[in-house]
Amino acid sequence: MDLPELLAKECISCSNKIAHLNKIQVRSYLNLLSNWRLQEDKLEREIKTKNFKQSLLLANDIGLIAEQQNHHPDLYISWGILRISVFTHAINGLSENDFILAAKIDKLLEK
Numbered sequence: 001m002d003l004p005e006l007l008a009k010e011c012i013s014c015s016n017k018i019a020h021l022n023k024i025q026v027r028s029y030l031n032l033l034s035n036w037r038l039q040e041d042k043l044e045r046e047i048k049t050k051n052f053k054q055s056l057l058l059a060n061d062i063g064l065i066a067e068q069q070n071h072h073p074d075l076y077i078s079w080g081i082l083r084i085s086v087f088t089h090a091i092n093g094l095s096e097n098d099f100i101l102a103a104k105i106d107k108l109l110e111k
Helices: 003-008 023-030 052-069 096-110
Strands: 043-048 074-078 081-086
Touching (some): 023 096, 081 096
Antiparallel strands (some): 043 081
16 A cells, blocks of 8 residues: 555544554554654654644644544644644554544645
8 A cells, every 4th residue: 555545545433343453564554654653552743833822723623634534633732742642542552544544644734
């Protein structure tokens, strides 16, 4: 799979049976993303911003994507920092949904 294919996908409902990705799958997907790291079975990214307002506005933009995908990250908003943590809460681990959402967030940040 490549990045355009991942971006074209939509998150599937967690009410369906969502499978944990194995370590090889996780590494393969992670290689498609920019500036994300693995932290205890979660994808994390930290974004430096100019101030609190910019962190908050960016969090709101990410929230809109999360609502469209019905897949919701944990967001930490602070002065000059927005930290994003993505994992599939229903399985307490990583699924393809997490990488789809992360890729869509990366696309937003390119603007």
